[in-house]
Amino acid sequence: MSVYLIEGTFKFRCDTEAEATQLIKEAKENGFYVVKKTTNEIKNTKSKGEIIDEWRRVVITQEFTSEKEPTRQVSVSYEED
Numbered sequence: 001m002s003v004y005l006i007e008g009t010f011k012f013r014c015d016t017e018a019e020a021t022q023l024i025k026e027a028k029e030n031g032f033y034v035v036k037k038t039t040n041e042i043k044n045t046k047s048k049g050e051i052i053d054e055w056r057r058v059v060i061t062q063e064f065t066s067e068k069e070p071t072r073q074v075s076v077s078y079e080e081d
Contacts (some may be wrong), residue, residue, distance in 0.1 A: 020040045
């Protein structure tokens with residue numbers, strides 16, 4: 001049996017627009033996968049109509065191999081910094 005990781009979607013929280021832009025740029029330059037889609041939006045928390053916290057949500061969809069003709073297997077590892 002062969003199992004192939006085709007695609008993954010990852011959500012990130014960034015404090016600034018510059019960090020969000022840099023994250024997207026680095027993902028596109030990675031070379032290990034193809035960036036299929038990105039979003040970069042402002043999110044916030046309000047209390048009594050006043051914004052008390054604001055951040056950027058970045059969503060990146062990465063394609064690792066073709067679903068129709070997979071050319072490589074990728075393993076997933078979860079590590080914490």
